[in-house]
Amino acid sequence: MTIAPEMIKWEGTLEDLAHLVSPRALTGETVLLNMGPQHPSTHGVLRLLLELEGETIINTVPDIGYLHTGIEKNMEAKRYEQAITMTDRMDYLAPMSNNLVFCLAIEKLVELDVPERAQVIRVLMAELTRLNSHLVWLGTHAIDVGAMSMLLYCFREREQILELFEIVSGQRMMSTYIRPGGVWRDLPPAFMPALERFLDYFPARVDEYEALLTNNPLWIDRTQGIGIITPEDAIAMGLGGAILRASGVNFDVRKAVPYSGYETYDFNVPLGIHGDTYDRYLVRIQEMRESLKIIRQAADRLKKLKGPFRSDNRKFVPPPRSELGRSMEAVIHHFKLWTEGFKAPKGEVHVMIESPRGVIACYLSGDGSNKPHRVHFRTPSFINIQAIPMVARGHLIGDMVAIIGTMDPVLGDCDR
Amino acid sequence: MQPKRDPVTSLREAFPDAIQEVVEFRGETTVYVTPAALPEVARFLRDGDGLLFNFLVSVVGVDYLPEQPRFAVAYHLYSLLYGHQLRLKVRLNEDEAVPSVTPIWPTANWQEREVYDMFGIPFTGHPDLRRILMPVDWDGHPQRKDYPLGYETVQFSFNFDEIERNKPYAKG
Amino acid sequence: MGLTSLPNKTGLPGVVTTTLEEMVNWARTGAMWPLGFGLACCAIEMMSTQASTYDLSRFGMELMRPSPRQADMIIVAGRVTRKMAPVVRRLYDQMPEPKWVLAMGDCASCGGIFNNYATVQGVDEILPVDVYVAGCPPRPEQLIHGILTLHEKVRNEPLSKWFGEPAQSIRVE
Numbered sequence: 001m002t003i004a005p006e007m008i009k010w011e012g013t014l015e016d017l018a019h020l021v022s023p024r025a026l027t028g029e030t031v032l033l034n035m036g037p038q039h040p041s042t043h044g045v046l047r048l049l050l051e052l053e054g055e056t057i058i059n060t061v062p063d064i065g066y067l068h069t070g071i072e073k074n075m076e077a078k079r080y081e082q083a084i085t086m087t088d089r090m091d092y093l094a095p096m097s098n099n100l101v102f103c104l105a106i107e108k109l110v111e112l113d114v115p116e117r118a119q120v121i122r123v124l125m126a127e128l129t130r131l132n133s134h135l136v137w138l139g140t141h142a143i144d145v146g147a148m149s150m151l152l153y154c155f156r157e158r159e160q161i162l163e164l165f166e167i168v169s170g171q172r173m174m175s176t177y178i179r180p181g182g183v184w185r186d187l188p189p190a191f192m193p194a195l196e197r198f199l200d201y202f203p204a205r206v207d208e209y210e211a212l213l214t215n216n217p218l219w220i221d222r223t224q225g226i227g228i229i230t231p232e233d234a235i236a237m238g239l240g241g242a243i244l245r246a247s248g249v250n251f252d253v254r255k256a257v258p259y260s261g262y263e264t265y266d267f268n269v270p271l272g273i274h275g276d277t278y279d280r281y282l283v284r285i286q287e288m289r290e291s292l293k294i295i296r297q298a299a300d301r302l303k304k305l306k307g308p309f310r311s312d313n314r315k316f317v318p319p320p321r322s323e324l325g326r327s328m329e330a331v332i333h334h335f336k337l338w339t340e341g342f343k344a345p346k347g348e349v350h351v352m353i354e355s356p357r358g359v360i361a362c363y364l365s366g367d368g369s370n371k372p373h374r375v376h377f378r379t380p381s382f383i384n385i386q387a388i389p390m391v392a393r394g395h396l397i398g399d400m401v402a403i404i405g406t407m408d409p410v411l412g413d414c415d416r
Numbered sequence: 417m418q419p420k421r422d423p424v425t426s427l428r429e430a431f432p433d434a435i436q437e438v439v440e441f442r443g444e445t446t447v448y449v450t451p452a453a454l455p456e457v458a459r460f461l462r463d464g465d466g467l468l469f470n471f472l473v474s475v476v477g478v479d480y481l482p483e484q485p486r487f488a489v490a491y492h493l494y495s496l497l498y499g500h501q502l503r504l505k506v507r508l509n510e511d512e513a514v515p516s517v518t519p520i521w522p523t524a525n526w527q528e529r530e531v532y533d534m535f536g537i538p539f540t541g542h543p544d545l546r547r548i549l550m551p552v553d554w555d556g557h558p559q560r561k562d563y564p565l566g567y568e569t570v571q572f573s574f575n576f577d578e579i580e581r582n583k584p585y586a587k588g
Numbered sequence: 589m590g591l592t593s594l595p596n597k598t599g600l601p602g603v604v605t606t607t608l609e610e611m612v613n614w615a616r617t618g619a620m621w622p623l624g625f626g627l628a629c630c631a632i633e634m635m636s637t638q639a640s641t642y643d644l645s646r647f648g649m650e651l652m653r654p655s656p657r658q659a660d661m662i663i664v665a666g667r668v669t670r671k672m673a674p675v676v677r678r679l680y681d682q683m684p685e686p687k688w689v690l691a692m693g694d695c696a697s698c699g700g701i702f703n704n705y706a707t708v709q710g711v712d713e714i715l716p717v718d719v720y721v722a723g724c725p726p727r728p729e730q731l732i733h734g735i736l737t738l739h740e741k742v743r744n745e746p747l748s749k750w751f752g753e754p755a756q757s758i759r760v761e
Contacts, residue, residue, distance in 0.1 A: 016546065016552065019543075019544065020544065037672065037675055038623075038625050038656075038675065038679055039654070044626065044627070044628070044631070045627060045672060045675075064548060064549065065547075065548060065549035065550060065551070065669075065671050066669060066671050066672045066675065067627065067628055067666075067667070067669060067672065068549040068550065068669055068671065068706050069628075069667050069669060069702045069704070069706050069707050070558060070565075070566075070702065070704040070705055070706035070707065071702070072534075072559065073558055073559050073563075073565060073704060073705070074565065074701075074702060074703075074704045077565050077567075085701065086701070089628070089629055089701075089702075092628060092629035092632060092725075093632065108442050109442065111442070136632065136635075139639075140635075151635075151639060152639055152640040153640075155635065155636055155639030155640055155641065156639070156640040156641060158636070159636065159640075159641045162636075172633075172725075172727060173629060173632065173633065173725055174629065174724055174725065235470055235471060235496065236470075236521065236522045236523065237522055237523050238471060238472055238473070238521065238522075238523030239523075249496070251471075251496050256496075256499055257499070257501075347441045347442065348441065348444075348446070348478075348490070348503075349441070349442050349444060350444060350473075350474075350492050350501075350503060352473055352494075359473065361473050361474050361492065363474060363476045363490065363492070365478060373478075374476070374478045374479070376474065376476040376477075378473055378474030378476075378492075378527075382526060382527075382530075383523060383526075386523065386525065386526045411628075412628050412629065415549055415669075416549075550671065550706075551670065551671045554670075558705055558706070563705075564705070565703075565704050565705060566704050566705030566706075567703055567704065568699065568703055568709050582709070582713055583709075583710060583712045583713050584713070585712045585713065585714060585715055585716040585717065
């Protein structure tokens, strides 16, 4: 098939990339291989330009932006509470984490307090989101390196988590459940029994995954010693989450800069030793167990803890429906909030939390109006993909899929 | 381990001329520095005793359009050892450039490319300053305040044909 | 199903009389292979549809082909950006005829909530879409319904539709 020259222009020319590949690539001595954006194991629309010598990867040039949707710019045109719907669609495997970081930033900007019950619900949801995201990671990572059945097992359990999300918010994935000042609504009566069932069922399933993979010689061959990241490199590249901890750096935002009351929960931070793909697998599996611990504690607290599920500051949080019938003031607040929203003062805040794939940070700048002046998300996938060239250098091309899988990128998160 | 030091007082001692302003807001400290002094200040913050800001969380470009200087670049720093945070901020005019901090924090590489792509702020000394999110032949820098959002109106009966023309492949 | 002629009525499976058109269309819907191609959030729901709970292989669609050369249909699962649009179009051009397009989700159908500079306002700006599935993202049941709707459509297509000149490849502006 002949390629029209204007098609090539869309992807850049070799001269643009000459400083990123070795000079031998320009003479044709080494092979330049294009991988993506449509490739079954690139976890979305990631495009990698690989320079190969035989089968060994010498250089990798990632090309992102195929999913750049203009979310940050679009959020500037929306009111604060409208903009939350946009955050769901960034990291679509961890929508609640994105909701949480944006709501924490709003609350910090407008100085809004969150009642304790809402905090516990938020922690519960954030940890369920972590399980949800890690299950997709495990399924796709395993299918990439050849363990086909893992996807079916992981998605079986994931459906149950999505059912829980559906009970609380009515949506499976894009829940927009966490709102400024609390959560959208209180947990429905059906939620706690469903959660109990899930908590009884899930730990044995994690054991099942481990039984399938942890001592599996094929899995060990494909992952051990692949993609080693030293602690120094991990810190310099700004990596976070399981990738940083698998390299042995003890940094977890939930412990280091606690938010939403994480300091009151008892959980461990699993650490790796070698910083290779296998260690990252072990760390994430352990994280799933630790998340279960947190979920169990949160569920126990919720049984005792009665109270409001969102703040009663009427300037920022709409009044409950029951008040609308008898209080004129409530009607006014409701009307004001749904027609023009609340105003945030001039100033800038920066909040970081631990998302399933690393440190997600939100920079929010207000200008006194009801719309954000600037929203920026420091998203973990963006940083993780940046590290792929460093990690992949010297490996065989067959290991590239294992490296992409272990970095766990979500391209919506990366390109925003 | 050296005892933790307050970054603002250390900076004031070491760079009395480079610090333009220090702002406290919601418990966050913002230090405004001149663009020329940025690499030195950054290196000092990363390596200084009792500071050790080794984790660059994010690089953010901001466009304050009616105000002058128009642009700002904010660097959010975190110290893995001491656990303190700081925001460095550089203000610049439309045609000014910022020195790159990629040699100091390698993670800044793509984040600065993103700021360049979205705002058109050039970073001097950057190893690979290309567009990162938008296509290579894109015109303009989308996140500038004078760049339109590119809103397409909703299709109603009165503008049905106009929108339909953009969708030549839609099957009735 | 497709073969509604004599054997179903008489119960004698030995001889089948049907039209060529019905036969071909029945075969086309029986094992329609989609292109394994995900863009954004909807791709995760597309994976759910194929995974254990919803099990798309019940409808003869378990095989996601990684190569467009082997695919019969493309599920545009997610938002198409201006940077991605030429790639999507080229994938479509590489698919052999007959081929069908299913726009999954609001973004692929009309741009969804992303009404801005970066997003193509509906994939029908670049591809001829056969079935639109609404939802953000659509539930797996909705996707299955969309696929069954497409099967319905294919079963009623005249055979002559795919004769004649192949569709011209176009350049995306």
